């Protein structure tokens with residue numbers, strides 16, 4: 372494993388910490404925990420992300436808006452978040468994810484403009500390390516936030532999950548092995564994701580999400596994340612018992628993202 376390859380996640384997290392340490396342009400930057408909670412609680416009530424995944428046909432699709440990725444480069448030249456969101460909403464997505472981190476050429480502005488164009492429950496896909504980011508996500512219209520278990524010590528993970536829940540936001544806890552799944556469930560996570568792509572190396576292990584399914588009881592909601600490139604990949608994950616599939620690149624690189632999503636939904 373190359374040096375560079377083993378530290379992608381660390382590099383992204385270091386950049387995020389630097390961003391968070393810089394003077395804030397946002398209102399919530401210098402607030403105490405209590406003020407953050409009060410501010411966050413006054414924002415409009417989030418939609419039920421988990422409910423949307425469990426109510427509809429299974430597995431529900433979380434379709435992701437993703438301009439680029441560090442491993443694949445630009446996925447769709449000039450991609451417009453609103454336009455893609457409307458295609459996803461019209462073609463059977465249960466929920467949508469918006470990649471907001473700059474390493475993926477995203478921002479919270481993308482999430483805000485998606486919120487203005489569709490009614491789907493929205494996941495803020497970012498590298499979240501502190502409460503201010505959760506309030507900012509809620510402010511731009513997120514209903515759910517991603518927390519990456521590998522990036523957060525247990526007390527911090529628990530704290531951020533509790534904080535999100537007290538704002539009535541839901542949390543997708545991203546894991547990559549049995550130990551992280553246990554940590555996520557013990558910390559109060561209800562929506563458990565397994566990422567088939569290793570964020571340290573960006574390598575894909577296409578069987579990971581199916582293999583780890585058995586460690587998550589059915590009272591939790593299980594999301595298979597990343598790596599779906601064909602309808603067969605999706606069928607395999609469905610058959611392994613995933614409640615939801617999180618899919619980005621397959622749609623973003625498709626000539627017709629809406630039709631590609633529609634075909635997948637029909638096949639499941």
Ligand SMILES: O=P(O)(O)OC[C@@H](O)[C@@H](O)c1c[nH]c2ccccc12
Nearest residue numbers: 566596597598599617618619620621
């Ligand atoms: O484009 P893919 O292979 O369909 O993957 C989507 C999603 O799972 C991926 O973007 C992702 C999952 N977890 C993340 C954490 C950070 C950044 C990105 C991700």
